[in-house]
Amino acid sequence: MSVQFFAGMAEAAGMRRLTIGWSGGSVAELRAAIAAACPAVGALLARSAVAVDGRYATDAAAVPATADVAVIPPVSGG
């Protein structure tokens, strides 16, 4: 699975997409998998939302193996 990073998170990770092995699970489990694969994003990840297939998802939501996932760090538009 490919997880998309933005802004300061992409900068911290040194990449805009992280590829991890994922056979499905919850958003909370996916957060743990991302943190394990890319410890550099850990601090920001804890303050971030997760979008699954183009929608914000709660930690309890299911993330299928084929989902399109993006991590949304605290926003600063306007």
Add this chain to the structure above:
Amino acid sequence: MAVVVCRLVNGEIDTAAVLATVADVAAGAHVLFVGTTRGVTGDVVTRGLEYEAHEPLARSVLCALAEEAVRTHTLSGCAVVHRLGAVPVGSASVAVATSAPHRREAFAAAEWLMERIKRDVPIWKREEAADGSRTWVHPDGPPAAVVPERRP
């Protein structure tokens, strides 16, 4: 049926055109808010700004917010335009236009929209300081909310 416009743009925002999109003969109030990039914040000089977005999600959240504003504030029209990419200091980065039968709702809706845009829309800015260093801005506070999906 109220006019709802939500857009991400890469060039200059034509603020007069944004206001014109919400023109309505049933409205007695037309409000235009323009957010501009600050060159000085206290003693800190910002040389330039750049915005990045998760574009599909930003578009869908912007549209959901605009539609909610129309519903809850009984607007005649609502337009939200955010600029992405490099934005020179002093230029418009965001424009919100609302129209309503009376001014109270038009002002309140514009204020509500700006609060929610700053909290929930996946757009980030990177500030370039006077010394050339560039920093992404990720404010403290709760993560972006889970907002209701846009209704078909």
